Amino acid sequence: MKRCTIFTFYHCLQPNTHHSNVGIFPHCLRFFFFRGYLSQRSFALGSTNTRPFPDYSPKRPTIRDSEIVHQISTAIKLRCSEPLRHTLKPFESKFRPDHLIWVLMDIRSDYRLVLDFFDWACLRREPNLEARCIVVQISVAAKDLKTAHGLIHDFWAKPNLDASIAFTHFVERLIYTYKDWSSDPHVFDIFFQVLVEARKLNEARKLFEKLLNYGLVISVDSCNLYLSRLSNTCDGLRMVVKSFTEFPELGICWNTASYNIMIHCLCHFGKIKEAHLLLLQMELRGCSPDVVSFSTMINGYCYLGELQRVLKLIEEMQIKGLKPNPYTYNSIVRLLCKTSKVVEAETILREMMNQGIVPDNVIYTTLIDGFCKMGNVAAAYRLFDEMRDLNIIPDLLTYTAIICGFCLTGKMVEAKKLFHEMLGRGLEPDEIVYTALIDGYCKAASSEPYCNIYTYNSIVNGLCKAGNILQAVKLMEDMEVAGFHPDTFTYTTIMDAYCKSGEMVKAHELLRDMLDKGLQPSVVTFNVLMNGFCMSGMIEDGEKLLKWMLEKGLKPNAATYNPLIKQHCLRNDMRTTAKIYKGMCAQGITPDGNTYNILLQGHCKARNMKEAWFLHKEMVQKGFNLTTSSYNALIKGFLKRKKYLEARELFEEMRRGGLVADREIYYFFVDINFEEGNTEITLELCDAAIECYLVGKATDENK
Template sequence: MEDAHQLFDEMASPPDVVTYGIMVHGYCAIGDLETALKLLSEMATRGLELNPVAYTSVIALLCDNGQVSDAVRIVEDMVVHGVVLDAVVFTTVMSGFCRKGDLAAARNWFDEMQKRGLAADGVTYTVLINGLCQAGDLKEAERVLQEIEKKGLDVDAVTYTALIDGYCKVGKMTEAFLVHNRMVQKRVTPNVVTYTALSDGLCKQGDVQAANELLHDMCNKGLELNVFTYNSLINGLCKAGNLEQAIRTMMDMDEAGLKPDVYTYTTIIGALCQSGELDRAHNLLQEMLDKGIKPTIVTYNVLMNGFCMSGRVEGGKRLLDWMLEKNIRPNTTTYNSLMKQYCIDKNMKSTTEIYKGMCSQEVPPNENTYNILIKGHCKARNMKEALYFHSEMIEKGFRLTASSYNSLIRLLNKKKKFIEARSLFEKMRKEGLTAEPDVYNFYIDLSFNEDNLESTLAFCDELVEVTLMKSKADMDDGFTEQHIK
C-alpha cells in the first residue's frame, strides 16, 4: 500500500472520486483506519462529490473492530456532507450492532431503513435473522424468514442456514430439519455450512449415527466435507464416549487432505484427559508441536485440568513450568486448576507458591481464584488467610459462592468468632444463597437456646426447603442415571 500511496501522490492530475474510493477500500482492507479517514477528509477538502461507497469501507472496518458507536458517527458525518445513505450502509451498521448483541439498535436501523423507502435485500434480512438467532429469539427469526418468502425475495442457502444453525445451537433439531426441508422444496440447495450446522446439532444431542448418515448424504451430493464438518463430528464422537472412532475420524480427515487444526487436537486431548489417558493426551500435544500446529491456551488448560482431575498435580506443575520456560503465558484458568487441586490435597504451601507465581506473572485473579483460596484456607483452618482473601475479593467487587460462605461460617464458628459468622450468615441469606444443613442446624440450636422462637421457626422452614430441594435433586440425578443406563 505504501507504493500505491506514493503513486497516488505523484499523479499528474488530481485523483478523482473513484481513485479515492479504491484507496480508502485498500487501506481498510489492511486495517489502516487512520489513513482511510485521512483520505475521506481530503476528499471533502478538495470538494469532491462524496458517495456511500468509500464511507462503507470505513464503516465496515469499524463494525468489524467492535467500534459500532464510531461507525454511527461516520454515518452522521455522511449526512452532514449531504451523502445519501443506501441499503448497504444500513445493513453494515445493523451487522455491527448484531455482533455486539444489541439487537434493539439493529432493529431500529432496520426500521429506519424501511421508513426511508430503502428496499431490504436477502443480505439485510440474513443479518437480521442472524442477530435474532444470537439473541435467542428464534420465533421472531422464523417470522422474518416467512415474511421474506412471502415477499418473493430471493432467499439463498446462507439465509436458510442462519435459521437452521440457530435452531441447532439450542437443540431444536425438529425445527431445524423443517427449515431444511422447506429450503429443499423451494429448490435452494443446502451447502456444506448447512450440513455442518445440522451435523453439529445432532452430535450435541448425542445422535452421532444420524450425523454420520447426514455427512454421507452430503458426500453423495458432491459436497466436500471441510475442517469444520469434521471437527463437529469429532466433537460429537468425543462427547458420546466414542474416543477411538473420533481418533480414526481425525486420521480420515488427514487422508482426505484436510489437516486437523488446533480445535481438532484440543477436542481429542480433552476427551483423552477425561478418560484418564494423560500419557496419550501428552503425546498428542507433542504431535501438534511436531507438526507446527500452535496450541492455544485452551489446549494447555485442558491438559492441565486433566492432570489435576486425575490427581497428578505434580504433572500439572511440570506443565506450568514448561509453559513459562517456553514463554507461553498461562492465564487465570491455568493457575486456578493447580490451586484447586493443591487445596483438595490440603497442600496450602504449594497453593500459596502457585498464587505468588500467578501474581509475579501479572495474571489477574478472578472470582473463582478467591473462592478456591478461601475454601482451601478454611479447610486448613487458616482463618487469618481466609479472611484476608475474603476482604480482598469484596474490595474488587467479586462475590462469594454459597460453598465459600458455608466454609467461612463454619471456620469462624469453630474459632469462636460468632458475631462475624452470624453477620456472614445473614448476608448470605440476603443474597438468596443457600446454607448447608449443618450450618442451619447450628443456628436453629443457637436460636432455640436463646428462646428466639421466631428465628428458630424461620430457620427450620428454610432447612426443610433446602432438604426438599436436595432430595429432589438427588432423585433427578438418580432418574437420569437410570435413564442413561
Template sequence: MKRCATFVPRYCFQTLHCHPQILSSLIYLPFNISNSSTRKFSFLGSSTTRNFPDYSPKKPTIKDSELVHNISTTIKQRHFEPIERILKAFESKLKPDHFIWVLMNIKNEYKLVLTFFDWFYLHRSPSLEVRCIIIQISVAKKDPKTAHELIHDFWTKPNVDASLPFTLFMEKLIYTYKDWGCNPYVFDIFFEVLVEVGIFNGAKKLFHKMLTYGVLISIDSCNFFLSKLSDNINTCKSTPSIFTEFLKKGVKWNTVSHNIMIHCFCQMGKVKEAHNLLIQMEIRGYLSDAISYSTIINGYSQIGEHHVVLKLMEEMQIKGLKPNKFTFNSVVFLLCKIGKVMDAEKILREMKVPDKVMYTTLIDGYCKNGNVKSAYKLFDEMHSKNILPDYITYTALISGICRIGNISEAYNLFLEMRNREMEVDEFTYSALIDGFCKDGKIKEAFSLHNQMVEIGLTPNVVTYTSLVDGLCKQGEINTANELLQEMCSKGLELNTHTYNSLVNGLCKTGNIVHAIKLMEDMKAGGVFVFPDVFTYTTLMDAYCKKGDMEKAHGLLREMLEKGIQPSVVTFNVLMNGFCMFGMLEDGERLLKWMLEKGKNGIIIITPNATTYNLLMKQYCVRNDMRGASEIYKGMLGNGVFPNGNTYEVLIRGHCKARNMKEAWFLYKEMVEKGYDLTVNGYNDIVKGFIKRKKYLEARSLFDEMRKKGLVADREVYNFFMDVNYHEGNLDLTLELCDEAIEKGIVDKTDV
C-alpha cells in the same frame, strides 16, 4: 430502520467442564468462516434440478403507473432532501404494491433503496414479499449485514409476524431470487440465521430444498450448522447423522468439519469414536491440525487416560504440530486430576505466557492435594504478573483452605472478594458453607446460607448436602431430615452424597439400624439414587467399630456381588476393625488377599500406607517390633512408600521397646523426606533417650520441639528443669518453669 453491525460469522465452543466450580481446562476452538467475497458456492448440474421461477408481480393500472412515476422521479431528483419531506404528499396514497413498483425503477441505486425502505418501514408493516426483495437487493449489492438483519428480525422481533410458516418465507425468497438478486449467498444467510435462532429443522429443509434448484449450501454455513448442533447437549446426538447425510448430498467436508465432529463426540463422552474419526480423517486425505489433537487430548484428559494423552502429544511432535495453550491446559488439567501437580507446574514454567485458566487449574490441583502453601505461591505469582485471579480462582483457593480446616483464613478471602466487588456465586458460598459445617460451626454455615438467598442466589444440592452433613455430624438428625424435606419442596433432587451424609450421621450417633433402613430404601428404588462405595464403607466402619466383623464382611460380599468396586478405604476400614480387636492374623490374611486379587486383576486395589500402618501399629502395641519390621519390609517390597504416620508408628514402637538406635535412624530418614513428628512422637523419643541415658540427643530433640512450638508433656519438662537446676543453670530452669506454667503443663503449687 436501525441496521446491525457487520455480521462476521466466527464460531467457537467449549470442550469441557471439569467441574462447575472451576474452569479447569477450557478449550475454545475458533472456526473462521469466510466472508461473501471468498465464499465458494456449488451449483449441481443435474437433469432433476429445477429452474428458479420468474418474478411476475401484479401489473399497475394507468393511475398507479402515474403515481409510481411521480414518486420515483421525486426521490431521484430530490435525494439530498429529507425523505419525510419529499414523500409527505404521497404518504396516504402509497400501498405495498406501489412500493414494489417504485423499487423496480430505483433498484440499481442502492442508497435510495435503503432510504426508501427505511421510510416505508416506519409507516407500514412491510409484506413478506417486500422484505424478501430488499434482502435480495442487499445481497446483490454486497451488503450481507442488512440481509442478515432483515431475516433475523423476522424470527426474533416481537413486532414482526414470525407466526408465518417457515416454508412461506423460503418460497418467497426463492420467488424473488431470479429477478431481484440472483446471488446464491442469500440462501446461505437464510440458512445461518435459521441455525442461529435454533430452527434446525428449517435449516435442514432449506438445505434439501436448495438441492432441487441445483444450489449447495456452502461448506462454511454447513460447518456453522454442525458447530451449533454440537454445542447443545440436546441436539449433539443428531450431529453425526447430519454429517453423514450432508456428505451423501455432495458437501465436501474439510478439516474444520472433522474438528467439529471430533469435539461433538468428546462432548457426548465418546472419546474413542472421536479418536477413530481423527484416524479416518487422515486416511481420507484431510490434514489434521493442532485443534484436532487438542480436542482429542482434552477428551482423554477428562476421562483420565494419561498414557494416551502422552502418546498423542508425541504424535503432534512427529507431525510438526505445535501444541497451543489449550493443549497445555488440557494436559495440566489431567496431571492435576491424577495428582501429579508438580509435573503440571513444570508445563507452566515451560510456557512463555501461561494464562489464568492454567494458574487456576494448578491452584485447584494443589488445594485438592492439601498443599495450600504452593497454591498461595501461584496465587501471588498471578498478581505479580498482572494476571488477575477471578472468582473461580478464589473459589478453588477457598475450597482448599477449608479442606485443611483453616476456616477463618478462607472467610477472609471471601470478604476480600466482596470488597473487590467480584462475582460471588453459589459455588463460592457452598465451598465456604461446607468448610464451616466440617468445622462444626453450623450457625455460621446457616448464616451464609441465608445471606446467599438474600442476594438472589439459589442454594444447590451441594449446599444442602453440606448443611445436612454438618447437622448429622452434630447428631441433629431430625433437623437434617427437615432440611431434606425443604430441598424436595424446592424441586432439588437428592443425590447419593446427600443420603450418604444421613447414613454417616446415623452411624456416628450409633443408630446403625436406621442407617441400614435408609440404605435399603435406596436399593429399593424409593429414591433416584443408589448406594455407592461410600455408603457401604460407612456402614462397614460402624460395624467394625462395634466389633461385628461378620456383618462388615457381609456388606463387602454384597458390594462385590452388585459389582460395586471397593476402594482402598473400604479395605482399610476392615483392617482397622481387625486391628482394633486384636485380630492380627485376620488382618494379615486380608492384606495377602488384597495383594493376590490385585495381581490377578480381579480387584485392582493396591494396599496403601494406611493399610500397612494399621498392622504395624497393632504389632507395636503388642511390643512385637520384629513383626512390625516384617510388615514394613513387605510394604517397601510392594512399592508402597511410607508416609509420616508410618515413621511415627515405628519410631514410637521402637521407643517403647527401647530400640533407640532404630528409632533414631528412622527419625533422621523421616526428616530427610520432609515429614514432621507429632508432639506424642517427640515425647516418646525424648523419653526413650532419657531412659537410655542419651541426654545430648534428648536435649537436642527437646529444644527442637520448643522451636517448633510443640508442647512437651509434664514428665519431660520436669526432667529438664531438674537437670538444669542440678547443673546450676538457674536462668534456664526458671525459663522452663515459667513456660511449663504458661502452657498449663504444671501448676504453680507444684513448683
C-alpha cells in the same frame, strides 16, 4: 504415533474387529468415506433434471398508480441532502404497499436509495413478503450480505411466528424473486444461516433439500453452523452423525472445521475412540487436522484419564508442527491434578510459559485447587501471588480454592483476609466457600469455651447462602440463649435471604424487630431491602424507601440506586431512569461500574445509541470496565444502525479485554473480514469462535 496404512485403516473399519488404538466407529460412519467419494463424483457429474428458477412477473400498475410511482421515483432521485421523509411527505396519504415494489423496480440501480426508501416505507407499514425478499436480493447483488442477513433475521425474529407456514411463504417468495432481482446463490446461504441461528433446524434442512432441485448447494461453512446447532439438540449425536454422513452425498465437501465439530460432538457424548478414528480419517479425506482438532481430542482423553494417549497425541502434534494452545495445556494440567500429579502439572505450566504461551486464569486455578487438596497451601498461595503479579485476575473459583485450602489447614486469619478481598472485588461467595468457613471456624472454636459473634454470623451467612433460612433463623435465636446478641450484620444477612426468596413481609418483620431492639440499620441493610423490592416488582415501595432514607438523613450509595435504575431500564422507561440518575448525582453520590453498565444496556435497549456511546466513553475514562452484556448490547445496537466502524472498534476492544462476544457478533465479523479479503483475521476469528462455542463449552462442562 505411527501412521495407519490403507490396509490397517480399512481393517479397523470392519465390524467385529477390535483396534487397540481407536476402537470401532458407529456403523453409519464406517463406510462414510467410501460412500462420500462415490456420491461426490456422481453429484459433480451433475443432474439434467434440475428445475429452472421462475421468471418474475409482478402485476401491472394502473395508469393512476403508474403516475404516482413515477412521481415518487423522480422525487427521490432528484433529492439532494434533504431527508427522505421530507421529500416524500406529499405522497404519504397516497402510498400503498403495491407502490413499494413498483418504485423499487425504478430505482434498483441505486442501492443506497433502495435501502433509504425501504426504511421509509417500513416506518409507514410492514412491507409484504415479496417486497422484503426483493430488497434482500438487491442487498446480496450489491454484496451487502449483512443487510440481507438483517432483513431476513428481522422477519424470523417476529413473536408468535408459525415457523412452518412462514417458511413455505418465505422460500416461495425468495425463489420467485431470485432470477430477476439477484441470481446470486448467497441469498439462500444467508437464509439457511438465519434459520439455523433461529434454531429452525427442520426448516433449514427442508431449504437445503429444496435447493437441490434447482441445482444449488448450501456452502460448507453454513452446513458447519448447522452441524454445531444440531449437536445441542436432545438427539444431538444421532442427528449430527446422520447429517455428517448424508451431506457429502448431496454435494457437500467437509472441511477441517466440519471435522472439528464432529470430533467435539463425539467427545461430548463420550465417544472418545470414535472421535480418535475420525481424527485419523481426516488426512485420508484431504483435511489436515489443526490445533483445535488435536486439542479437542486431547481434552477427550484427559476426561477419561488416559495420560499415555494424551502424550502420544502431543507427540504427533509436534511432528506435524502444530503448537499446543492454552486449551491443550489446560486439559493436561487438569488431568494431572485430577490424578494427584500436581508437581508434574506445575512442570507443564513452566514448559508452557517457556514456549511463550501466556497461561490463563483456568490453568492457575486448576493448579491452586490441586495443591490445596494435597494440603500444600503454601505452594497454592505462591501460585496465587504469581498470577496476580502477571495481572491474571483471580475469579470466584480461584478464591474458593485457596480459601478452602486455608480453612482445611486451620489458617482462618488468612482465609478471612482472602474472603474480604474477594468481597471487595464484587465476587459473590457460594455455598462451598461458606461451608468451608463454617467448618474451619467450628474446628477452631472447638478448643475454646464458646464461639464468638463473628463465627455465628459466618454460619448464619452460610446457611442463608445455602437456602436454609429456617435453620439460620433458629441459629440466631440460639445466639441469644448463648449470650450473644445478633447484630446488624446478622439481621441484614437473613433479611437478604428473605428478599431474594421474595418473602418481603418477613423481611419487613425482621427490620421492625431490629429497630425495636435499638439496632441501627446500615446502608447495606437498606440496599438489601431496595434490591428485594425491585426484584419483586415493587418499584413504588423501593422509591418510598429511598425517599424515607433521604428524609432521615441516611445517605444512600450507588448500590441503593442501581436496582431502581435497572427496573426502569427493563421497563424501557428511560425518562424516569434519567430522573433517578440525576437525583443520585445531585446527592453527591458517585455512580459505580454497575450503574454505568445498567444505564448503557438500558439505552441500547431503547436504541439511544448516542447516549450509550457517550456512557461507554465516560466509563472508560473513569476506569470502569464494561461487562460482556454491555459490549454485546452496544455492538448489536450499532450493527442494527449500520454503524459498522463503531461496532468493529468495540468488538476489538472487547477481545483485547479477554471477553467473549455473542455468536452472531462473531459470525458478522467473520463474514465482513472475509469479504474485505482479511484472510488472516477471518481465520483467527473462526478459530476463536470454535474454541469459545464448541471446544470452550466442553471445557466448562468438564470442570
